[in-house]
Amino acid sequence: MEVVEVGVKHDREGFVKGDDSLLGHGAEGVVKRVKFLGRDAVVKERFSKDYRHPILDRLLTSRRLAQEVKTMARCRKLGIACPALYYVDMDSAKVYMEYLHSAKTLKDCLSEPLSSLQPICAKVGALVGNLHAGDIVHGDLTTSNLMMRTDGSLAIIDFGLSYLSSAEEDKAVDLYVLERAISNVHCEVAEKVNALILESYRQAFGSAKQVLRRLQEVRSRGRKRLMVG
Amino acid sequence: MLRRLLDGTSVELMMYSDVKNSSSIKSKLMSGELECAVLDKHLVMDVFQVMVAAQMAYQRYTTGKAACRTMHAEVLYSLSAMKSISNVFATFGLDGNQRELLIVVINPHKTSIEKIQSSIDGKEVSDIERSLRTGYDEARIREIYKISDTELQAGSILDAALSRMASKSFL
Structure with missing residues (x-):
């Protein structure tokens, strides 16, 4: 599930406007900050789509939700920081998880001065490297989905499009999406930042070399593989 | 201590120390005479953890998806990261030797609470929150949930256990 930038309020469909607890709103669901059994939490709710056949709709919703939960659990087992899972309610397609204070x-x-970016970039590269070493492809690696916590540790969020894969292609596309996200917003520092990230990626992930070779290819052709011939 | 689930259903938590009759409590639980979940308090790290288990049990039970026969047994099952039911009771339930117990009652009634209280020969602990946070058995918990050192780099032991409970049916 793609979720729009944190804090942005959409008035599409009316109901979101003025809702302070809303953190994000994407094509498939909403993300809200709530109190869950007395604790601060984030709830991600997928809504049903009227244009889909009801049986197909339930199947798709539950599969995507299960996929998301599975990769988050795997991520934590690998020691990669992502929100802790609290409670999955299959009946209403909600996932309750940790709120990162x-x-x-x-x-x-990334809008901080270039001199202070080095440690941040090293953490980003290491995190993505660990992720890929564990065969997790995030699927939506943007600068809004990486969160720096107050203790200086980096966490990754929004596993809605994530999946397991050992393919170099998938990992290269993941890197490409991140690279583009950085270039689009921070063009002045992009080149330096991307280089620093890839450097620590290489250190964290043994098979980085093959993925980076593939990244060259992806850069020249774009995210989608051509389906001709 | 009274808490509420997502739909407002109440949950009563009680804690006892120096319990002298845990084997008689166990037989009353098995015969269905006492309607509550009784846990080894050393395996629970936070009130939140047991409330999440109660929420899971309540939801599964009321929607007909429970693995156990009673809602209170389902609380123990929810707390576990294992899918096997018999192991769950051996791990989190009473073996007749525990002296410190945490008791969970979903949808408590005055009569059922009084019955539970009168069946337990022990001292009631008032500050449940503090007792759980400070008195858990870390080594046992890590063993039960199979939490590695690597995983603790991603967050606390409580978060690790909670994630295990929540993702159990998806793995």
Whole structure:
């Protein structure tokens, strides 16, 4: 599920406007900050789509939800910081998870002066490298989905499009999406930042070399593989 | 201590120390005479953890998806990261030797609470929150949930256990 930038309020469909607890709103669901059994939490709710056949709709919703939960659980087992899972309610397609208190998105971090970016980039590269070493492909690696916490540790969020894969292609596309996200918003520092990230990626992930070779290819052709011939 | 689930259903939590009759409590639980979940308090790290288990049990039970026969047995099952039911009771339930117990009652009634209280020969602990946070058996918990050192780099032991409970049916 793609979720729009944190804090942005959409008035599409009316119901979201003025809702302070809303953190994000994407094509498939909403993300809200709530109290869950007395604790601060984030709830991600997928809504049903009227244009889909009801049986197909339930199947798709539950499969995507299961996929998301599975990769998050795997991520934590690998020691990669992502929100802790609290409660999955299959009947209403909701996932309750940890709320990362006063965390800042990578997007906001990158507007700091270049001199202080080195440690941040090293953490990003290491995290993505660990992710790929564990065969997890995030699927939506943007600067809004990487969160810097107050203790200086980096966490990754929004596993809605994530999946397991050992293919170099998938990992290269993951890197490409991140690279583009950085270039689009922070063009002045992009080149330096991307280079630093890839450097620590290489250190964290043994098979980085093959993925980076593939990244060259992806850069020249774009995210989608051509389906001709 | 009274807490509420997502739909407002109440949950009563009680804790006892120096319990002298845990084997008689166990037989009353098995015969269905006492309607509550009784846990080894050393395996619970936070009130939140047991409330999440109660929420899971309540939801599964009321929608007909429960693995156990009673809602209270389902609380123990929810707390576990294992899918096998018999192991769950051996791990989290009473073996007749525990002296410190945490008791969970979903949808409590005055009569059922009084019955539970009168069946337990022990001292009631008032500060449940504090007792759980400070008195858990970390080594046992890590063993039960199979939590590695690597995983603790991603967050606390409580978060690791909670993630295990929540993702159990998806793995």
